[in-house]
Amino acid sequence: MGRRSVDGSALGASPAWQAEVASISVRFGSRVLEELGEAARELGGSRVWLATDPGLVAAGHPQRARRSLEAAGIAVRLYAEAEENPTESRVESAAAEAREWGPDLIVGLGGGSALDVAKAVNLLLPGGRRIAEWQGLHRPEGPLLPSIGVPTTAGTGSEAQSYALVSTDEGHRKMACGAREARFRTVLLDPSLPASAPPRVAALAGLDALSHALESLVSTRSNPISRVWSLAAWCRIERALPEVLAGEAAAEVWGGLLLGAHLAGAAIEQSMLGAAHATANPLTARYGVPHGAAVSLMLPHVVRFNAEADPGLYADLGSGVALDADPSRRTRSADSLAGWVRGLASTAGIPECLAAAGVPETDLPELADEAAEQWTGRFNPRALDRAGALELYRVAWPPPGERPAPL
Numbered sequence: 008m009g010r011r012s013v014d015g016s017a018l019g020a021s022p023a024w025q026a027e028v029a030s031i032s033v034r035f036g037s038r039v040l041e042e043l044g045e046a047a048r049e050l051g052g053s054r055v056w057l058a059t060d061p062g063l064v065a066a067g068h069p070q071r072a073r074r075s076l077e078a079a080g081i082a083v084r085l086y087a088e089a090e091e092n093p094t095e096s097r098v099e100s101a102a103a104e105a106r107e108w109g110p111d112l113i114v115g116l117g118g119g120s121a122l123d124v125a126k127a128v129n130l131l132l133p134g135g136r137r138i139a140e141w142q143g144l145h146r147p148e149g150p151l152l153p154s155i156g157v158p159t160t161a162g163t164g165s166e167a168q169s170y171a172l173v174s175t176d177e178g179h180r181k182m183a184c185g186a187r188e189a190r191f192r193t194v195l196l197d198p199s200l201p202a203s204a205p206p207r208v209a210a211l212a213g214l215d216a217l218s219h220a221l222e223s224l225v226s227t228r229s230n231p232i233s234r235v236w237s238l239a240a241w242c243r244i245e246r247a248l249p250e251v252l253a254g255e256a257a258a259e260v261w262g263g264l265l266l267g268a269h270l271a272g273a274a275i276e277q278s279m280l281g282a283a284h285a286t287a288n289p290l291t292a293r294y295g296v297p298h299g300a301a302v303s304l305m306l307p308h309v310v311r312f313n314a315e316a317d318p319g320l321y322a323d324l325g326s327g328v329a330l331d332a333d334p335s336r337r338t339r340s341a342d343s344l345a346g347w348v349r350g351l352a353s354t355a356g357i358p359e360c361l362a363a364a365g366v367p368e369t370d371l372p373e374l375a376d377e378a379a380e381q382w383t384g385r386f387n388p389r390a391l392d393r394a395g396a397l398e399l400y401r402v403a404w405p406p407p408g409e410r411p412a413p414l
């Protein structure tokens with residue numbers, strides 16, 4: 008298990024690895040949003056283009072952000088049209104508007120989509136390239152603008168990442184478009200923001216964050232540093248999420264979840280994700296199943312699928328759901344981990360199976376074709392080909408009572 012251990016004693020046996028550490032300045036604390044103006048000044052900003060989503064205007068968060076910026080003597084242009092799953096044409100028209108305004112600093116305030124729009128616009132501002140040409144990780148020809156990310160949900164961890172997720176106009180396939188320079192220089196983590204999100208939004212975001220911690224931990228791209236972040240994320244999310252789903256979370260619990268989601272995002276930056284995301288994305292694209300619901304529906308099946316090939320895969324988790332130290336019992340422990348995740352998903356009202364989510368059984372082969380094409384599936388610890396994706400969909404489709412017995 009030296010390959011995955013975070014224990015320094017095992018590192019000598021590990022293959023060589025490379026990691027990036029700490030290039031984001033993080034400010035954490037309740038009401039830290041009020042420090043946005045000061046943070047913008049630190050980055051030399053005097054003219055800010057602020058991307059947010061329309062739902063947040065009703066909650067008053069963009070107005071708070073604007074007040075803080077204006078109090079610091081900074082001019083603000085608000086763009087409140089960052090809707091879920093931003094498309095190519097949407098981010099390109101947003102960039103055209105931003106170019107006209109001529110900002111010297113970009114701020115993204117919102118869930119993953121607003122942060123994605125902020126990053127995509129930063130990539131596009133210099134002009135000359137379409138967003139699709141930024142797919143993958145690139146080096147920009149010239150400097151990009153400094154930027155600040157303020158997540159309002161504890162979920163995607165997008166504020167820690169170099170990539171903007173943008174959907175193609177046709178077919179709504181997700182592209183990860185990125186450059187290290189597009190990553191936010193400063194991140195404000197304000198637990199009062201996710202605490203004020205609608206419960207359903209918070210639940211789906213939290214389940215997504217949980218899946219990020221688990222998938223990034225075992226990804227083939229993980230390294231000893233990313234695994235430290237995945238485990239630190241896991242410990243916080245594992246503790247906080249049940250309380251958030253029960254509607255009983257105190258301020259410090261929201262803080263734990265927000266920090267956990269951020270750390271999981273930092274882990275993904277290095278280690279990518281796996282089969283739960285690869286099989287979830289087609290469910291979102293075809294049937295509109297929200298991302299957090301699709302991922303948490305598939306994740307328990309992926310945990311069992313992965314553990315079947317490597318029973319010790321999740322052994323580093325250690326806390327809370329207490330995986331067995333005895334290797335011969337670890338497969339059963341992975342099964343209890345899967346059951347625990349499923350229990351949380353049920354508490355959040357996530358359908359128990361694909362049939363209940365409205366997926367016709369006859370679509371499973373086509374879904375498997377699409378899942379096998381997903382970039383993120385390449386990093387799953389157990390190779391995910393079309394046959395593997397179909398196996399996962401087949402076991403996830405029928406109601407639990409009609410499934411073959413778990414491992």
Ligand SMILES: [Fe+2]
Binds near residue numbers: 218298
């Ligand atoms: Fe996700």
